[in-house]
Amino acid sequence: GDSVTQMEGPVTLSEEAFLTINCTYTATGYPSLFWYVQYPGEGLQLLLKATKADDKGSNKGFEATYRKETTSFHLEKGSVQVSDSAVYFCALSDRSGGSNYKLTFGKGTLLTVNP
Amino acid sequence: EAQVTQNPRYLITVTGKKLTVTCSQNMNHEYMSWYRQDPGLGLRQIYYSMNVEVTDKGDVPEGYKVSRKEKRNFPLILESPSPNQTSLYFCASSYRYEQYFGPGTRLTVT
Numbered sequence: 001g002d003s004v005t006q007m008e009g010p011v012t013l014s015e016e017a018f019l020t021i022n023c024t025y026t027a028t029g030y031p032s033l034f035w036y037v038q039y040p041g042e043g044l045q046l047l048l049k050a051t052k053a054d055d056k057g058s059n060k061g062f063e064a065t066y067r068k069e070t071t072s073f074h075l076e077k078g079s080v081q082v083s084d085s086a087v088y089f090c091a092l093s094d095r096s097g098g099s100n101y102k103l104t105f106g107k108g109t110l111l112t113v114n115p
Numbered sequence: 116e117a118q119v120t121q122n123p124r125y126l127i128t129v130t131g132k133k134l135t136v137t138c139s140q141n142m143n144h145e146y147m148s149w150y151r152q153d154p155g156l157g158l159r160q161i162y163y164s165m166n167v168e169v170t171d172k173g174d175v176p177e178g179y180k181v182s183r184k185e186k187r188n189f190p191l192i193l194e195s196p197s198p199n200q201t202s203l204y205f206c207a208s209s210y211r212y213e214q215y216f217g218p219g220t221r222l223t224v225t
Contacts, residue, residue, distance in 0.1 A: 032212045042218060042219075043119075043216040043217055043218040043219050044158075044205065044216040046215075049212070051212070089157065100160075100165075100171070100173075101163070101214065102160045102163060102174075103160070103207075105157040107155060107157040
């Protein structure tokens with residue numbers, strides 16, 4: 001079945017540092033890929049998405065490129081801020097052979113950014 | 116404002132006492148879904164619904180029921196809650212792949 005593996009945290013960075021959170025996936029079809037962010041005490045918010053190979057999703061300074069050859073969707077940001085402290089989830093949606101838009105999530109990576 | 120709402124946000128209950136967590140969306144989405152979030156396990160789908168009166172099991176449906184009598188509402192029912200259902204629950208809705216999540220319901224079953 002489908003699965004998502006993302007780097008385990010926690011990740012602690014200083015403000016303005018470069019961020020990479022690795023994500024790789026296994027899927028039977030042609031999935032859409034997502035990064036969701038969960039701020040403390042809140043629900044999940046879609047951060048960015050990519051629906052086909054070589055697409056780059058971007059939002060709020062974050063970027064991720066859909067790499068089919070390496071089955072990866074790594075999240076990057078050039079300069080993190082304290083306000084980026086949150087849990088980040090990589091996820092995929094693969095409807096091959098079905099009608100369920102189910103998201104398969106990684107386990108999440110806690111990011112803490114210190115001033 | 117487009118949103119998914121859930122109630123209650125926090126609930127502490129005892130084993131065996133039936134409860135319902137409500138979910139409502141105002142985006143006219145046909146697809147709705149419930150997930151539970153547990154430490155170290157990420158989020159797992161409980162049930163989903165493609166439209167009114169159409170529901171199906173997700174990955175972890177045991178101990179849960181759902182209904183979809185109206186497009187906007189998708190309540191999650193625990194007929195006889197047990198401690199292993201202590202978790203953080205999220206409702207989501209979507210037009211297609213991009214899902215919108217509610218704020219979550221933190222349930223504790225003692």
